[in-house]
Amino acid sequence: MINIERKTLAVLVDNEAGVLSQVTRLFSRKGYNIESIAVGPTEGANTSRMTIEIMATRAATELLCNQLRKLFPVHSVCILSDEAIRRELVFIKVGAATAEARSEVVQIANIFRANIIDVSTGSMTLTVIGEESKVEAIHRLLQKATVLEMVRAGSVALERGDNTINDETKEKGEFNYGKNVL
């Protein structure tokens, strides 16, 4: 059975020009659309970490990881488990010209623990941090008002517990890769 689901990859790379395009081109070359991507510097010097979400089967994701490991600027790659912590930062600008509309937005914001970071005569801007489902829920509720603009930072994710991506070296990836099942 082909089981396509959302997979989250964490990729540790050299913080250099061109690396992002090298990594993303690999996805398009192999026929995968990136659902979400977030990139930023890490605790280490000269490295960036990418959190990439794709829709794929487990087997295809593992093949993709091996292709990624072949790229020289890539330090390590891991597929995050379902239990990993995932959060996304979202800004939503809603049209709210009347007092009534504004108070409704404030109520929704309170329920979702979203912050209102800007108010003008015709609009309010909220910021939400949460998982995919929370973002979707608030978006759905706010659609009753007029959503003027929305921007999402892309998911960032981290494994729970003591494990870090640094344990997931290329050498280890080699060792663990699809151990023989016969």
Place this chain on the structure above:
Amino acid sequence: MQMTGAKILMECLLEQHVDTIFGYPGGTILNVYDELYSYEEDGRIRHILTAHEQGACHAADGYARATGKVGVCFATSGPGCTNLVTGIATAYMDSAPIVCITCNVGTSLLGKDSFQEVDITGVTMPITKCNYLVRDVNKLADTVREAFAIARSGRPGPVLIDIPKNVTAEKADYEPLRRSQHASNGNLAALMARSSQNFKAPEPDHADIDKLVEMIAASKKPFVICGGGVVRARAHEELCKLVNLIDAPAAVTVMGAGGLQGRDRHVTGMIGMHGSQASNMAVDACDLLIAIGCRFSDRVALKPSTFAQNAKIVQIDIDRSEINKNVQTHHHIVGDAKRVLELLLEKAAPKQNDEWMKYVFSFKTETEYDEATDHLTPQQVLSSIARILPQDTIVATDVGQHQMWAIQHFHFDYPGQLLTSGGFGTMGFGLGAAIGAQAAFPDKCVLHVTGDGCFRMNCHELATEQYYNLPIINVVFNNGVLGMVRQWQTLIYNKRYASTMLDRSPDFVKLAEAYGLSGKRVTNVEELEAALHEALECGHGYVIDCVIDMDEKVRPMVGGGSHITDFMLNS
């Protein structure tokens, strides 16, 4: 020692023991060529000027495949380096180690759509193992060392270094470093520390080897596929010992030709779309398939879901991303073919599989083509060549029917004897590759087998053949059509021959003469053999234009995506 970027580059090439460079100069690479001038003068390096950058890239590729060393080519910015692209992709698909050095416009002009500017590192990103734009002359030596290490290590492949013109003129400190010390210095040391498997083949897991040994012992019908990895690892002797030890029939892929002695009694011939009956029947019937250095391309595993359907499939490859990519395997070993085979030879027990061998070899290992007396057939051409040319002749081919016929017919004995574009299928590859091989082995006989369509794609390299006095024998299978495409049109497209008539070829003999070579048009075996003798003796390049029928076909043939024993054309 302070020296210019151009001189640092040349010194770095000497560190790598580069003796031959194929290339074509131009505006931005002038500083490098100016430096090369003095290195050529005192004989430290030889430069072969081709007629076109694509030829230079194929020549570097042919040089690399024939010698196992890294091939090097030079090109200028813009059109110079984009002309390399087909050559780079060819090398990438067949894992041939080459380093392409291109120069770009000066850093102050980069990104301004300057004259002859192109983002070649962007263009070649998906077809190189790695590429570099060197903006700082202080990093040049380090980058060149890294590039060569990457090109030749692990699964080999092409690497491109793009150097802006001003960097080739600026000065930096250069400290000579022996090649053996590169790995422990500079950026390469850091890179190796963190990703050594990109450079060193991983040591095969001994438990995995033991498991394979058990599987071999348990199997009654073992079958081996020898792929290009065996050729790249030069593991032909080990593989020969293994198939004899475990008494397993073995097929050879296009890229694996030369990985097993062609005359070994275990060899069943080519496998896949134009594979022999024996190979295709055996892979379907075997109970254990050991694929070594083979990536199960769609020309071998035509229908992955039924490929080797009765077998446990074991894949041995140096590149772990190949495992389970095209065909789902039951067991795999990641490692260099030579090392894996050495370990297997230590542990595997001898076997006899008389009944299985008898079954496999009850099918034909070679196609029996029709004989003719009134006209020249491809088989007659190849038989005459095999009879007259030395057995260790290096054969470069182009792509199409002549390629398949040549690989089916010749018995290749050692890695690097066949130079052919298996993965990318590049028409026009042959002559360039032949030039590279002849430049590497001036005393060997180099044969270039081509068709009239392919030959026209890069025949301008005859000028290179003539100028550098490379006595390559070009045999043109001239059927006046694009034979392989016509074969598909005949079989699949209801004989609608759209744009495959090549009734507009030049006179190849006159063409050869125009380039200062000799040539002969032959229509029967006697003329052909006389021409071959003349070609061997004349000491310069020669073109033999063999007139063959346009409806000759490559047999057997299995359609793309079909089960491997569903022969469309049988032998």
